[in-house]
Amino acid sequence: MDQSIIVTVDIVLFTLSDSRLKIVLQRREREPYAQQLALPGGYIHTDTDRDSRAAAERVLQQKTGIVSPYLEQLYTFTGGVRDPRGWSVSIVYYALVNESHLIANEDHAFTLIEADALPDLPFDHNRIATFALKRLRDKSAYTSLPVHLLPELFTLTELQQTYEQVLGTPLDKSVFRRKLPELDFLEAVPNAIRQGKHRPAQLYRLKPNLRLAVFDKTV
Amino acid sequence: MDQSIIVTVDIVLFTLSDSRLKIVLQRREREPYAQQLALPGGYIHTDTDRDSRAAAERVLQQKTGIVSPYLEQLYTFTGGVRDPRGWSVSIVYYALVNESHLIANEDHAFTLIEADALPDLPFDHNRIATFALKRLRDKSAYTSLPVHLLPELFTLTELQQTYEQVLGTPLDKSVFRRKLPELDFLEAVPNAIRQGKHRPAQLYRLKPNLRLAVFDKTV
Numbered sequence: 001m002d003q004s005i006i007v008t009v010d011i012v013l014f015t016l017s018d019s020r021l022k023i024v025l026q027r028r029e030r031e032p033y034a035q036q037l038a039l040p041g042g043y044i045h046t047d048t049d050r051d052s053r054a055a056a057e058r059v060l061q062q063k064t065g066i067v068s069p070y071l072e073q074l075y076t077f078t079g080g081v082r083d084p085r086g087w088s089v090s091i092v093y094y095a096l097v098n099e100s101h102l103i104a105n106e107d108h109a110f111t112l113i114e115a116d117a118l119p120d121l122p123f124d125h126n127r128i129a130t131f132a133l134k135r136l137r138d139k140s141a142y143t144s145l146p147v148h149l150l151p152e153l154f155t156l157t158e159l160q161q162t163y164e165q166v167l168g169t170p171l172d173k174s175v176f177r178r179k180l181p182e183l184d185f186l187e188a189v190p191n192a193i194r195q196g197k198h199r200p201a202q203l204y205r206l207k208p209n210l211r212l213a214v215f216d217k218t219v
Numbered sequence: 220m221d222q223s224i225i226v227t228v229d230i231v232l233f234t235l236s237d238s239r240l241k242i243v244l245q246r247r248e249r250e251p252y253a254q255q256l257a258l259p260g261g262y263i264h265t266d267t268d269r270d271s272r273a274a275a276e277r278v279l280q281q282k283t284g285i286v287s288p289y290l291e292q293l294y295t296f297t298g299g300v301r302d303p304r305g306w307s308v309s310i311v312y313y314a315l316v317n318e319s320h321l322i323a324n325e326d327h328a329f330t331l332i333e334a335d336a337l338p339d340l341p342f343d344h345n346r347i348a349t350f351a352l353k354r355l356r357d358k359s360a361y362t363s364l365p366v367h368l369l370p371e372l373f374t375l376t377e378l379q380q381t382y383e384q385v386l387g388t389p390l391d392k393s394v395f396r397r398k399l400p401e402l403d404f405l406e407a408v409p410n411a412i413r414q415g416k417h418r419p420a421q422l423y424r425l426k427p428n429l430r431l432a433v434f435d436k437t438v
Contacts, residue, residue, distance in 0.1 A: 005265060007308055044297075046224060046306035051298035076295040076310050078263075079270035087265035089226055089308060091295050115281045 006088040010041035010058040010125070012074065012132035013064065014115065015102060016149040021165050022112040023129055024102065025121070026063060032084050033122035037111055038131065040064060041090065056093040065105030069213060070148035071095040074132050082124045090123075093133045096148035100181045116168070140166045144185040144213040147206055153189060155201040158178070185213035228275040229260035229344070231293065231351035232283065232314045234321060234331065235368045240384050241331040243321065244340070245282060246280050251303050252341035252372055256272035256330055259283060260309065260384040268402065275312040283338040284324030289367035289430060301343045309342075313351045335387070359385045363404040363432040366425055372408060374420040375399070404432035 013024040025037040042059040049055040053073065060066055074092040082088055094129050102110055113119065116124060140146050146166045150158060160176050180186065185207055192203035234244040244256040261278040268274040272292065279285055293311040301307055321329055332338065334352050337345060359365050365385045369377060379395050399405065404426055411422035 003262065004223050007224045007226065044224065044306075046299065052295065052308070053297075073294060075292060076271065078272075078310065080265065080268075087263075089271070089310070091297065091308070192421075 004086075006083060006086055007044050008041050008061055008088065008090050009044060010039045010090045010092045010128060011056055011060050011071075011095055012039055012092065012129055013060070013066075013069075013097065014132075014136060014149065015097050015099050015112065016162060016165060017099050017102075017112050019161065019165060021115045021168075022148075023115050023118065023132075024064065025111045025113055025118075026109060027111075028122070035118065036122050037113075038194070039125050044091075052091040056091075060095065064102070064108050064110065066095075066097055066101050069095040069097040070145070074128075074135055077124055077128055083119050090128070093130055094136065096136075096145065098149060098151050100151060100157065101156065136158070137167055138152055142214060144183050144206070144210075147185065153192060153203040153205050155203060156195060159186075159204070183213040185210050223305075225302060225305055226263050227260050227279055227307065227309050228263060228271055229258045229309045229311045229347060230279050230290075230314055231258055231311065232274055232279070232285075232288075232316065232347055233334065233351075233355060233368065234316050234318050235381060235384060236318050236321075236331050238380070238384060240334045240368075240387075242337065242351075243283065244330045244332055244333050244337075246330075247341070255341050256332075256338065257341050258344050263310075271310040273292060275310075279314065283321070283327050283329065285314075285316055285320050287406070288314040288316040288320065289364070293347075293354055298341055309347070311347055311351070313355065315355075315364065317368060317370050319370060356386055361385055361433060363402050363425070363429075366404065370423040372411060372424050374413060374422060377418065378405075378423070402432040404429050 015022055015024060018041055024218065026040050027035050028038050038061040040059060044052060044055045051056060056071060057068070071093050074094045077090045077092060078088065080087045118129055120126065121129070136145065140163065146162045147159065147161050147167070156177065160171060160173065164171055164178070186204045187207050189203045193200045194203055234241055234243060243259065245259050246254050247257050259278060259282040263271060263274045268277060275290060276287070293313045296309045296311060297307065299306045314415050337348055339345065342350070355364065359382065365381045366378065368381050368385070375396065379392065381391060382395070383390050405423045406426050408422045408424055411420045413422055
């Protein structure tokens with residue numbers, strides 16, 4: 001260890017807004033890059049953070065008000081040139097929330113940008129966001145991950161639309177519905193039917209305590 | 220940043236030896252846990268390491284002599300209690316090599332332990348090794364990853380045996396051979412036939428510059 005290394009956590013926070021997959025950005029309060037839009041992030045506090053996950057949860061809560069979303073470690077970005085302050089390590093997490101959590105915390109300032117159309121961001125945040133989008137898309141193809149973008153109760157049509165937005169591609173309805181039982185992550189909510197302009201639709205929710213269901217990937 | 224954080228890289232190095240999947244351990248030279256078997260690892264050198272991947276490659280070369288194996292970032296393990304020296308970050312990589320690379324570098328001291336039967340290791344190295352084994356197994360189920368455990372030239376039977384060792388389960392030969400073209404990562408070596416006690420077997424190798432081929436995982 002030749003010199004002190006800067007250790008931070010950064011968070012790529014995904015949400016669905018206006019039926020589009022978006023990433024939450026915030027204006028940086030301090031130098032470097034003060035006032036520029038960037039991913040929410042902050043230093044690890046070794047006196048209070050148990051580990052980097054706890055640091056990510058704390059930073060997310062302090063900067064966005066959001067508590068316990070789906071949150072997973074993405075990757076660690078490192079090196080001597082990514083931060084003008086010196087050799088740095090950013091342990092990056094990605095998180096998924098329904099937009100209602102952002103609306104409920106609107107005393108915090110957010111900027112939502114379509115995940116596929118980010119502006120130039122400071123540090124290596126474009127690279128980080130691209131990496132997170134790829135992970136989200138890859139993982140969504142064989143897991144229940146996109147369900148965390150939905151409100152608590154949703155129809156199967158809304159679920160399919162969410163998968164389509166995340167994957168960036170239309171899905172065949174019959175294939176999609178045939179795959180769902182394999183995931184076994186949904187439960188129909190008793191007596192919860194949404195009346196719409198089409199026929200009434202059963203409402204579903206994630207099974208209790210289930211964070212992520214995975215399709216069978218074996219050879 | 221309340222106090223300086225210890226930043227290291229550690230490497231889970233897999234190989235196939237006596238037809239069993241093994242992890243390479245080494246005796247630690249220094250405190251803490253001097254003389255105990257542990258994963259190869261070391262501090263990041265901010266003056267010479269471009270990033271953590273370069274640090275992992277340097278540490279692996281210095282401690283095992285191995286140059287440019289298949290190497291991938293696994294996960295970052297962090298916290299205030301995992302290292303007695305203080306709040307620490309270990310950016311962990313996993314690597315796969317054919318056993319010949321270990322034999323060629325036997326001036327370095329290795330201990331090979333079956334991946335499923337590790338002794339008690341210092342720090343959180345048991346947790347790290349378990350995590351790496353799970354990643355290797357998960358990823359091997361839908362990629363060409365296990366090929367990096369083989370020598371340069373191999374038969375399809377050897378390839379299947381390697382998958383079986385990594386996945387920890389027997390595979391049906393006809394299903395396995397039907398899946399292979401999907402991966403499209405092999406090429407038959409012209410005029411390379413191994414004569415054995417059974418009928419002659421064509422030898423294959425990884426296509427040039429191909430590190431990892433992935434099965435289609437889309438819904």
